Amino acid sequence: MNHQLGNILIRNARTSDVEDIVELLNKIIEKGDDTVWDMPCTVEFERQWMENLRPGSLYNVAQRMDDSKIVGIHMLSPMLRYYRATAHNANMWLLIDLDERGKGIGGFLAKTTFEEAKNKGYERVHMQLREDNLNSLSFAFKLGFRIIGTAENQAKCYSKYLNLVILEKSLL
Numbered sequence: 001m002n003h004q005l006g007n008i009l010i011r012n013a014r015t016s017d018v019e020d021i022v023e024l025l026n027k028i029i030e031k032g033d034d035t036v037w038d039m040p041c042t043v044e045f046e047r048q049w050m051e052n053l054r055p056g057s058l059y060n061v062a063q064r065m066d067d068s069k070i071v072g073i074h075m076l077s078p079m080l081r082y083y084r085a086t087a088h089n090a091n092m093w094l095l096i097d098l099d100e101r102g103k104g105i106g107g108f109l110a111k112t113t114f115e116e117a118k119n120k121g122y123e124r125v126h127m128q129l130r131e132d133n134l135n136s137l138s139f140a141f142k143l144g145f146r147i148i149g150t151a152e153n154q155a156k157c158y159s160k161y162l163n164l165v166i167l168e169k170s171l172l
């Protein structure tokens with residue numbers, strides 16, 4: 001699966017991407033207000049995690065073609081590991097490098113992964129966002145997500161409770 005938009009290539013993630021992915025993640029974790037991740041990721045953790053993805057998972061990256069740098073990641077995995085009844089639903093997260101936002105990469109990466117997910121039989125995607133992450137909520141609405149609930153005080157980052165908004169989008 002390869003899709004190209006200008007200087008950006010969307011393709012499946014490889015374990016050789018792990019160092020770029022960890023760098024991208026840690027910049028966002030250090031910024032602190034996008035996600036609920038509040039401790040740095042290590043190369044060992046990410047490599048192990050990539051090697052043990054749930055069956056049926058999709059993990060795509062956006063790669064800058066001129067220097068091969070990974071500037072976006074999109075993970076989509078079956079909602080529950082062992083239940084056939086919910087196997088048409090996926091959970092997801094999507095992250096774009098801090099320096100590459102607002103250039104259309106997130107939208108392109110999402111649309112490409114959703115197309116692949118639909119072809120694999122997924123019908124609906126769910127995700128959770130921090131209630132105070134208004135930029136990402138705008139992005140999610142643009143992609144066609146709708147809010148189906150709020151989990152109050154679901155996360156506790158740096159001793160502060162945060163509400164998480166639960167969103168879903170049909171792929172049909």
Ligand SMILES: CC(C)(COP(=O)(O)OP(=O)(O)OC[C@H]1O[C@@H](n2cnc3c(N)ncnc32)[C@H](O)[C@@H]1OP(=O)(O)O)[C@@H](O)C(=O)NCCC(=O)NCCS
Pocket residue numbers: 034035093094095096097100101102103104105106107108127129133134135136138139140142
């Ligand atoms: C949310 C995120 C993925 C957007 O990625 P991006 O590459 O900057 O998004 P795009 O440039 O493709 O924007 C697509 C649309 O989303 C909306 N959008 C993106 N960033 C926005 C912002 N900061 N404020 C308001 N709207 C925004 C815009 O409406 C844009 O549409 P437009 O082309 O008509 O302007 C990125 O900011 C990110 O990684 N955030 C932190 C991680 C996160 O919260 N992930 C969950 C996302 S669902």
